[in-house]
Each structure stands twice: as C-alpha cells, then as structure tokens.
Amino acid sequence: MTTYAVSREMLAGNIRQLKAQAGAVPIWAVVKGDGYGLGVLPLAEVLSEEGITHFCVTDVKEAEILRDNSFTEDKILMLRSVNDRGEINRLLDLKVILTVGSEETARLVDQIAAERADVAEVHLKIDTGMGRYGFLPEQIDRVIALYGEMKHLAISGIFTHFNCAFNNEKLTRQEFAAFMNVVEAIRAAGQETGVVHCCNSAAFLKYPEMHCNGVRLGSALLGRMPFRTKLHPVGCAVTQLDEVRTLPAGHTTGYSALWKAKKDTRIAIIPVGWYHGFRVSCQPELARNRDCLRAALSALKQLLRKKKATVMIAGKQCPVIGAVGMLHCAVDVSGVDCKCGDPATVQISPLHVKGMPVVFRA
C-alpha cells in the first residue's frame, strides 16, 4: 500500500524553528488548500500543540473544520474577499475575521453585520502588486474614510501579499514601502491599524525587517521552499517494489521509449506516477520570453548536473529511468540489494500529492 507519511517530529521541528525566528511576532499559520495537502485538522493539531493560536484559511469549510474541532478560541482569518451573503453570514457565525479588499466588500459586510446587530471583525487588504484583492495604495483616502464610515466593521488589522518575495528583492522592497506608506497615513489620520502583516514564508525567511506584528506562514511549515533553508521536508510517499526484474540489453521502459538498456539491467517498478504528484511542480505559465529562457536554462543546468528523479530503496537513492507514467515508474536498481515487496520512499510535495492516504507518524 502506498501512503504519504508525514513526520510529526519534523513538522514540529519546523514550527519551533520558525517560532524562534519570529520572536515575539505571532505566526498566523496558513492551512488553506486542505492544509497544503496534509489535511486541515492534522496540520492544525500539530501547530496547536506547538503553541500556534492564529490561523488563516481561504475556504469556509476550513474554518468550519477548525471551529468544530476545539479550535474555539483561536483567531481565524479568511484570506480572501468574500462576496457571497450566505458565506459571510456563516463566517460571522464562526467568528472568523474577514478580509475587506474593496469598497463593495466593505459595504456588504457592514450591511450584513448591521442586519445581525453584530460587528464584523475585518482586516483591510492593500494591493501592492499582486493585483487580486485589495485597495490600491492610491485609494488611501477612501481606506481612511472606512474607519469612520463603517459602523459595523471592527477593523483590527491590515495586510498585503507579496507576489515576488521568493525571487525579486527590489520589487518586494518597493511593495513593502508602498504598504508601509498606507499604514503610516492611516496612523497619521489618527486611526489604529491593529495587526500589520505582509510576510508569507519567503518574505519571512528573507526579510526579517518586514515581520511587522504578524506573519502568515504556509509552505515554510512543510519545509519546502524554492531556496535553501534549514527547514526539513515533512513528508514523503512510502510504497513498495511491485516488481523487480532484469531487462535485457536493448530493451526499453516507459512511454516514448525514452530509456533503453545499454546492458542487462535490474529494474524495479513502483506504483507511483505523476497522478500522485511525482515530478509535478506548479511552474508559473511561461508568458514572457525571458521566463521561457530562464526555464530552459534551468532545465539545461539540471541536465548537466544530472539532477534526476530518484527513489530511495535499501538506503540508496536509485535513479528513475524512462518517463514517469501516470501511476507507475521504473527505477534502476543495479547493484542494490532489494527484492519484490521491499519498501521504497519517494519525495513528493504534499502540495501535489493525491491518490494516497496521508498518515501522520511520530
């Protein structure tokens, strides 16, 4: 049977390391996307054991799971604007902090809160470059006006979300400056901004001066960042060798016959393929020529460095050979002491993993 095994100890270790780095600044743990693939509840439980009390979601269901499972006092922030009446009411029932990123959302939430004779706690979202939700920095006068006009909104925070924190320092610094200008202008107008937060994992790790008084961390918890860190990947697929055989010289394996045996070769077949998230990544669409060029160069570098996919069998990293199939792949096990049924582990990001149960281990 193939499972996705998550090490509780590695996850707890990452959380402790991130907490130490955050110092007195609270971590708002992001558990969106089904807890980055680990499951909202199992992830949140480990976070909670490590003292995390602030959570971020992007779906009503995620907030429900938390509130239904003894996360009754924790802060929960909905990271996106919500404009569906039913969803807003449900989120207010669940005491979730809403995001207000436009005049329209502000009015709707204010109106719904008024109808409930309630006050909705919200954080304002400023759009410094991501271009999804949020007031533009130029709309500062309107933002300031909200504090006085919306009688049923309790504005307890303000945030922005960087679009290039992992790869563009100059742009990130510009976006941070634009954000802080808005924060300063609100303070200058005599209003309390509450929690000021802008860092995702990449910005948190790279720019300590941007931590403000809250940070929103997701991928760092899982220990998989696109640059080198001291964090540990928390999960991997655990499977077994379903077949071990010797292909005669000249024989091929996999679609398109991309690999051909130069000599008689002992191979193993494992039931893991791209369907399960193996060798899948969330590459942005390559719309700009220079991005295409960069991607081609990085592919070439990988080729030259022979950074190929591997599977861990009997303590050895064995190279995957041929094309990874939908549900299977082949591994060269020449000289490796292994037999049918032996265990194998495969590095797959929990963000992409699917089709196998996620199991938390000590």
Ligand SMILES: *Cc1c(COP(=O)(O)O)cnc(C)c1O
């Ligand atoms: C997903 C998300 C985060 C967390 O991003 P990571 O890079 O996974 O740390 C933070 N803020 C917002 C608004 C997000 O959508």
